[in-house]
Amino acid sequence: MTSNKFYGETSINRPPPFNGEWYGYWKERMKIFIQGIDLDIWDAVENGPFIPTHLVNNVVVNKPRNLWTKIEKEKVQYNLKAKYIITSALSVDEFYRVSNCMTAKEMWDTLQLTHEGTTEVKRARMNTLTHEYELFRMQ
Incomplete structure (x- = not known):
């Protein structure tokens, strides 16, 4: 059953609940x-956080925080801002579902997996619904 009722409070300054x-x-x-x-904040959600690195003896390693440039600090902040925005939108139960996630991407993926399922589950649901629809048409 679908609803035309608008869900949640709206504000340009507040994420959708x-x-x-x-x-x-x-x-x-x-x-x-x-x-x-x-x-760039959305990029942190979609692709994961920026992690400053540099070469040490021809090996790429994470750069110590005290060596980060101003631009690197700004890029790291995108993940933190995304985490803040996501958690600000969640109810208590949903917050606890993602509270142990380290990145915004991990939070987003956890919510998606919880509420949509895996690709295989979605495909199985689609096949079931298609089959039910075809049976309904035949009747």
Whole structure:
């Protein structure tokens, strides 16, 4: 059953709230909200955090924090901002679901897996719905 009722409070300064219902709707609104703030923040959600590195004896290693440049610090902040935005939108139950995640990407992926399932689960649901629809048409 679908609903035309608008979900949640709206504000240009507040992320859309999520309490575990209507995940697909919330996911799209949240994506637009984060992209509207800064595309680099969305990049941290979609691709993971920026980790400053440098070469030591021809080996790439994580750069110590005290050696980060101003630009590197700004890039690291995108993940932290994304985590803040995501957690600000979540109910208590949803917050605890992602509270142990280290990155915004991990939070986003955990919510997606929890509320949408894996690709295989989605494919199985789609096949079941298609089959039920075909049976309905035959009747």
